[in-house]
Amino acid sequence: MSKILFNEHQRRLLEANPNVNSVSDRSIQYKPEFKVLAVKENQSGKGPSQVFIENGFDLEMIGTKKAKESLSRWRKSYQLHGEDGFFEERRGKGSTGRPSTEGLSPEKKLEKAEARIKYLEAEVGIVKKARGTREAGEEIILTSAEKYQVINEVIRKFQLKRFTAHLCKVAKVHRSGYYAWLEKTEVHAIREENDYQDYLLLKCVYDAFKGKIGYRGLYMALVELLEIPMNHKKILRLMRKFNLFAKIRRKNPYKNIAKATQEHHTVPNLLNRQFTQDEPGKVFVTDITYLQMKTGQTAYLSCVKDVASREIIAYELSVSLSMRIVYRTLRKLSEALAGNVHPEAMIHSDQGFHYTHPEYQTRVKAMQLTQSMSRRGNCLDNAPIESFFGHFKDDVDYKEASNLLELKKMVDEYMEHYNCTRKQWDLKKMTPAQYEGTEKLTLLIS
Structure with missing residues (x-):
């Protein structure tokens, strides 16, 4: 039930x-x-x-x-x-009357x-x-x-709105008493309406904090909004009544497994925020971001970005956070490099469970890439890819996608635009693809 x-x-x-x-x-x-x-x-x-x-x-x-x-x-x-x-x-x-049924259709x-x-x-x-x-078998007297x-x-x-009198007779109560009780329900309805209006106010604050707030936080937020603050006990009652629950951040189960097995290992921060690079193909950064569609379903976008040219070299879209998403991204990166791996090539990421997984680290070594990781809880150590995800979410209406196919079309179109038609001031006013071609030609001539 x-x-x-x-x-x-x-x-x-x-x-x-x-x-x-x-x-x-x-x-x-x-x-x-x-x-x-x-x-x-x-x-x-x-x-x-x-x-x-x-x-x-x-x-x-x-x-x-x-x-x-x-x-x-x-x-x-x-x-x-x-x-x-x-x-x-x-x-x-x-x-439900008893008129004659003669002449009626089946x-x-x-x-x-x-x-x-x-x-x-x-x-x-x-x-x-x-x-x-x-x-005990004792009859209840209602x-x-x-x-x-x-x-x-x-x-x-x-x-059965027209059978009130009969139902009252069956229940052994007066019809007038029932209608009097029904009128009192209007008073309760007014009280319910007042509760509902207060709930709407709470819901606005609740949504502003994306559900990550409890009754104490709501009380403190309403103190600044209302001349007469709402009692914290009333807030708690309304939250329970209208099913508003604080969204609790839970531990990642994969991290617990990694701790238990001691198989996952981090590596030093070799990049050390050296984001100014002149040689395309030397330093790559990678990460995964969340994309929630109109239906409420969440998709995940894994990308690899060249720090020098700012080009998105490889990307993979999936509705699963399994290891396949980073394996496929690595495979696409390998296909894009086509064997032309820089002798000092490096791939940098955060300390997510995908990148500390022993199989992922083995595949990175097989591609002759040196692995680097951000410090724990420091997103600025991976700023280039975080910056790209920020531009992506500003420019793409991914929340309007109804399914994965629509979202994939949006992603493909934006990647083509970002790499080939979106000029960047710091790339000598060229697109990432143009800049990469120009720099490679300069290196060959020199």
Whole structure:
């Protein structure tokens, strides 16, 4: 069962979505048409998060896990029963009266029968809830307010708005009392709305810190924004209520494995920030950056940059952080060099687990490259590649990519632009490709 509880305000927001039939405090009943649409869009390549977001659902409210699990069940049902499987499960919305069925079509008769079944299920459901028993078999006596809550849930679940009087009779409460209780829910709704407005304020600050903030940090941030600061206990209550959790930075499991096995080794910082180089092909820098697409999926870009010419010599795009991404990058670098390796060639990186891996270091030596590494936690030691990634993320709308193919096209186009058409002031106003060709020609002549 889901750990997320929907409050009254959230239930009303979800019920306003045309793809929803009804909402309880823990579950959502979706319309069969939406289930069919979701399965087809998922088969066309869209992820569960993208499908739900594009159809008006707030994943912060319902949770990404609920979207994935729902779509997984629908795919299985679609494979077994096709589209009809979804519509067979739907209970009709026809009249539950007893008019004559003579002259009705088979479809209308079926609709009325389904409506009658739905009505009987509602009646049985309310009796069961009103006759709950304890472990010892003692009958539970529900309060009137609890019965009103049950009636309200049954009406919402089965869409039986015209049977309030009968349900009150079944639950042995007065209809007037139910309507009085219903009016009080408006007061609760106002309170919920106030909580929701405060949540929106908290969410703005929460998003500004990219979720890496707790209730204490939010309190300190709001002190500067509000004349009357929000109580820290209220902030904590609202965070729990609306599922705002501080994103905790966790240890890299690969680093733990490296420590346990003692197989990974770092090497000295031989480059020592000597970024002013005159000979292309002598010093390379490499690193990996994260690229998050519109669907929420993360891709990883591994690049090798020539420090002298500033040209991107090799790059690899992948949705996995496995060792294959750096192995393929090395292979592309080897193909680009085509055996013309500078006698003092060096490749510099940070101390990431990819670059301390013994197999990676073996392949670097086989290419006749000397390996160098930045000092721990010092990104400035690898400034040239960090600078390139900064320009890349400023110039490329990678967050608009819907899938890996779109992102790869963006990356390929930018690499071509960066190497061949983007002139740089410090390269004598030439592009990296032009500068490399000019410098190599100068070295040959000299």
